Amino acid sequence: MVKSIKKASLPLIGSLHQFTEIDVVEVRERLLKWYDANHRVLPWRSIAAIEPDRSKRAYAVLVSEIMLQQTQVSTVIGYFDTWMKKWPTVEDLASATLEEVNQIWAGLGYYSRARRLHEGAVKIVKELNGEFPNDRDSLIHQLPGVGRYSGSAVASIALGCAVGVVDGNVNRVLARVRGIGADINIQSTTEHMWSLADKIVDPERPGDFNQAIMELGATVCSPKTPACGSCPLRLHCVAYQKSENQQEKSSISSHFKKFSEKVTLSEISDIECLADCDLCLRKEDWDVSLGVQNYPRKAQKTQSRQESSAVIILRNKIDKMLLVQRPRTGLLANLWEFPSIALSENGAQDKDVTEELVSQFSLPHTAASSRTFVSDVIHIFSHIRQTYKVFLISLSGEKKLTWPSRYQGGQWMTKEEFLASATSTAMKKVFKSMEISEQKCTNKKKKLNNEDNSSEAKKQKTISHFFTAAPKKKIP
Ligand code: SF4
Ligand SMILES: [Zn+2]
Structure with a gap:
């Protein structure tokens, strides 16, 4: 009875899904070291690193973060450069028309993002005296189109606030590192991810740490080809250890089977959590062939409307x-x-x-x-x-x-x-x-013309051949 009341209000979470104090120190150190040696140089990162004016930094990071929602980094780079050349400051963007903004955005899709970015610039200039809000909460509450993720990214990367970020890449890394197999779209799992991100972020270098964990998700801990062998978080990763244990179990099991001896798999150590933990992957859902890719649990796909x-x-x-x-x-x-x-x-x-x-x-x-x-x-x-x-x-x-x-x-x-x-x-x-259809038509016409010309030429040849005098025989 007591248990069901507890479940209705708070999810039951085992300590497996939390970072210990030692984890916190080591994960920060390993991840930042890896980031310093491996990060990609991107135009908005350079601005965030060297621009002394906080409003200019915040503006550049906000533009990049809004562009990066739903769009790949490689596509965003060109759009970002064009945008920043045209409107290098929030004041420049505020004085543009929505028509101009849409023109530069054309091709990136989800045009409401561009409209909100423009509205936000106008608001900063007209109502906030040209100053960006100071922290995550004010960014979210005062700027249109700025949600929890983009507010946290701007606050940490441009303003140095010690707040975590959670996007698709971070969800994947955290789900694997802390063995979270619950549906990441349900509210209680989402909240847990945010609390982990806020706990693990490095207060000295919050922007770099957040970019490091996102970068790790994008380049090493990828959805389909995770490179665990070169991952700096291997020793802290529940998914990795669980997957290694499973492989060990299977090889021991097949070894004993060969010699017709019996072995109970539970004799081999496993990673345990609370019996009815709400965040664990259910035993029946574990697929040996997927390894670490069992995390995060796949969301049910909604069918698209035709x-x-x-x-x-x-x-x-x-x-x-x-x-x-x-x-x-x-x-x-x-x-x-x-x-x-x-x-x-x-x-x-x-x-x-x-x-x-x-x-x-x-x-x-x-x-x-x-x-x-x-x-x-x-x-x-x-x-x-x-x-x-x-x-x-x-x-x-x-x-x-x-x-x-x-x-x-x-x-x-x-x-x-x-x-x-x-x-x-x-x-x-x-x-x-x-254009393609018209090109095909033109090609077809050309081909027909060529065919007509060549059959005409043949005809001409036949007729001229008819009138040509027979070659004279040589008289011996
Ligand atoms: S060890 Fe593998 S699964 Fe774990 S975080 Fe690193 S790449 Fe991802
Ligand atoms: Zn658990």
Whole structure:
């Protein structure tokens, strides 16, 4: 009875999942030593290390952290450099327009991140006197789009606050090092990860320590190919020791089997925790073949939603394309895109869809019949698998620019203007599909022309051969 009350309020956690005082000292020392010798040189790290102005440091780290959410380091580097050249300070960013911000962000995806970054800059300049908030909590509470992770990263890396960070890499390292096999998405496990991160962070070098543990997760303790042999935390790692024990058990077991002798596996030492600990991996879930990769426990995948829409690339006689601007809020807010219309699930609207678009954009009725199908383009958003059915309509006459009220505006754009505008990766794929399709058409035409020319040449040869006088016989 007492136990069930305890379980309802607090998870039952064995000491296996905590750092001892000795662990704390040794893990800090080993990890920092490893980081000093192995870390990657990245532009935001250099700014955080040498920039004396705290607001400039905080701004650079914030930009990099927001860009790094959902995007790989290698992609972020180029975007970060361009961004910092254009807006080297928070004041510069605050004076930019959202349109400009979206243009520079174009291709990174999740555009709400860019909008919030811009809103945050405006707030710092207008309401906070150009000064960044001082610590993790104020960063989270005062800046839009700054959550627990990015607030902790900016506070520790740029401002020297002794707070831990938890992201996907840190979750993996901590789950393996402390043998945490509970679902990392449930609240009590998340809280435990944060308490471990706050405890283990080095108060003398919090920024370096946090970057070290993230770097270890990204480069050594990777999801599928962990390099335990070269890991500085091997001696503190429950997953590693457990996996080694299992291998030892299997080899002893097979050795004794060979000699027909009996061995009880429990006789070999194992890593024990509380009998009903809430953070342990359940015995029946341990997969010998996975080793340390049993941690962290895989979250159940949610199936992505399937959606499809028809997209029209409408091109006028001077080769410009019609782009419309999405609403100010919601998915892909403010971005430019080709006119589109959602298709119903069973595709019943498919055949009428261009007529619908033609009427929404007040195009001449002949336009619908002149459409050509380009191809299907598939793009995966976070939870949506979107299929675009791409059509091309080339207009021969003048077209007055109108658009339905669901869009903010419309504009005819050249290819170069389109590529430089704030548009999504999905729309760039749509455009590319048209270029590929047109290239194929041109190649086909060239091939046909070549074939025609060569058969014409053959024909000519045959005819000229007919009229050619027979060679004169030599008279001996
Ligand atoms: S020993 Fe292996 S599993 Fe443990 S932290 Fe290092 S790389 Fe990860
Ligand atoms: Zn346990």
